[in-house]
Amino acid sequence: MSLKVGRRGGVPPFIVMDVMKAAAEREAAGNGVLHMEVGQPSTGAPAGVVAAAKWALDRDVLGYTLALGIEPLRRRIARHYRDRYDVAVDEARIAVTTGSSGAFLLSFLAAFDAGDKVAILRPGYPCYRNILGALGIEAVDVPVGPNTRFQPTPELLDRAGGAKLDGLLVASPANPTGSMLTQAELAAIVGYCRERGIRYISDEIYHGITFGAPAATALAYGEDAIVINSFSKYFSMTGWRLGWTVLPESLVRPFERLAQNLFISPPSLAQHAAVVAFDCTEELEANVRRYARNRELLLAELPKAGFDRLAPADGAFYLYADVSRISNDSERLCREMLQATGVAATPGLDFDPADGRAFVRFSFSGATDDMAEAARRLNAWLG
Numbered sequence: 256m257s258l259k260v261g262r263r264g265g266v267p268p269f270i271v272m273d274v275m276k277a278a279a280e281r282e283a284a285g286n287g288v289l290h291m292e293v294g295q296p297s298t299g300a301p302a303g304v305v306a307a308a309k310w311a312l313d314r315d316v317l318g319y320t321l322a323l324g325i326e327p328l329r330r331r332i333a334r335h336y337r338d339r340y341d342v343a344v345d346e347a348r349i350a351v352t353t354g355s356s357g358a359f360l361l362s363f364l365a366a367f368d369a370g371d372k373v374a375i376l377r378p379g380y381p382c383y384r385n386i387l388g389a390l391g392i393e394a395v396d397v398p399v400g401p402n403t404r405f406q407p408t409p410e411l412l413d414r415a416g417g418a419k420l421d422g423l424l425v426a427s428p429a430n431p432t433g434s435m436l437t438q439a440e441l442a443a444i445v446g447y448c449r450e451r452g453i454r455y456i457s458d459e460i461y462h463g464i465t466f467g468a469p470a471a472t473a474l475a476y477g478e479d480a481i482v483i484n485s486f487s488k489y490f491s492m493t494g495w496r497l498g499w500t501v502l503p504e505s506l507v508r509p510f511e512r513l514a515q516n517l518f519i520s521p522p523s524l525a526q527h528a529a530v531v532a533f534d535c536t537e538e539l540e541a542n543v544r545r546y547a548r549n550r551e552l553l554l555a556e557l558p559k560a561g562f563d564r565l566a567p568a569d570g571a572f573y574l575y576a577d578v579s580r581i582s583n584d585s586e587r588l589c590r591e592m593l594q595a596t597g598v599a600a601t602p603g604l605d606f607d608p609a610d611g612r613a614f615v616r617f618s619f620s621g622a623t624d625d626m627a628e629a630a631r632r633l634n635a636w637l638g
């Protein structure tokens with residue numbers, strides 16, 4: 256007799272992880288891969304963070320911490336809001352989490368019930384849809400495209416249900432498009448949500464990686480938004496699995512109770528080390544300058560290979576290319592591209608189950624030499 260397997264595991268795969276697997280197989284067979292599929296810095300954590308981790312390893316028992324994180328880190332994050340955004344945040348509202356991924360799970364559980372409707376952008380980061388789905392919360396698509404720079408507008412939100420929505424989740428800069436809301440647009444969307452009782456969730460994971468105006472935080476427009484951030488991107492600490500949330504006061508205790516039960520505490524070693532991450536500015540800004548160089552290089556070279564319809568890329572480290580003139584099946588295109596050129600990229604279906612077949616996402620978080628070589632090979636293949 257076969258035993259029951261829960262429906263929640265029927266959640267779609269995070270396709271980029273499958274692309275990484277195909278790339279790893281190619282590497283294991285002795286063939287090189289230029290990695291443009293995954294959105295993670297090719298650099299490690301800043302030297303100061305590594306030194307602080309070594310210090311903590313030698314001197315701390317590294318047991319569980321408080322469920323919302325160690326005091327010095329929560330205090331340091333609060334100072335970060337003062338320093339970077341000129342926004343005062345009470346450290347009691349800050350919860351340290353296991354990556355922003357842990358923050359999404361706990362925030363969704365704390366703010367919503369099964370059956371609630373949360374609007375997300377399409378294209379968007381796939382795990383939003385998949386985590387919401389696994390929790391029985393309805394993800395409501397807001398299709399966005401080049402005419403609104405891949406960001407929401409009040410009209411698009413009206414079309415998605417307006418006041419019937421329980422939540423709206425937006426990333427600025429966004430994945431996969433890199434597009435950003437201006438300060439005025441962010442203020443308008445937060446205001447739209449407040450007037451209609453819609454909980455605004457702001458994914459600010461790509462803050463710090465911008466190529467024009469800096470990104471604005473939703474915290475500047477009131478205390479009822481949930482703001483989520485991470486040490487994975489700007490701070491170059493993906494595998495340390497550390498993020499944070501700034502919560503409205505009414506959600507702090509519910510979030511804490513859930514965190515106690517689901518995680519006990521975020522990783523102790525990573526927390527002790529991350530306290531100094533905010534002071535490693537020189538190294539982190541050098542990373543951002545590399546992303547900017549990579550972006551410039553690819554904006555000049557990719558169109559020559561036919562990838563000439565690209566989303567704005569105001570921030571983050573992605574170029575989202577409309578490939579409909581090259582292929583009507585981007586999954587196949589990415590498979591063939593890996594085989595023919597050794598360049599790994601992610602098919603748009605990961606980010607957009609409806610129209611993603613016409614798109615490919617290139618990540619430019621890697622080394623500049625690799626980006627130049629990838630562009631050269633793509634040009635030779637398609638140009």
Ligand SMILES: Cc1ncc(COP(=O)(O)O)c(C=O)c1O
Nearest residue numbers: 354355356380430460485487498
């Ligand atoms: C928009 C966005 N949000 C959240 C995450 C999750 O990151 P982490 O759990 O490492 O903080 C990612 C990872 O790529 C992302 O692109």
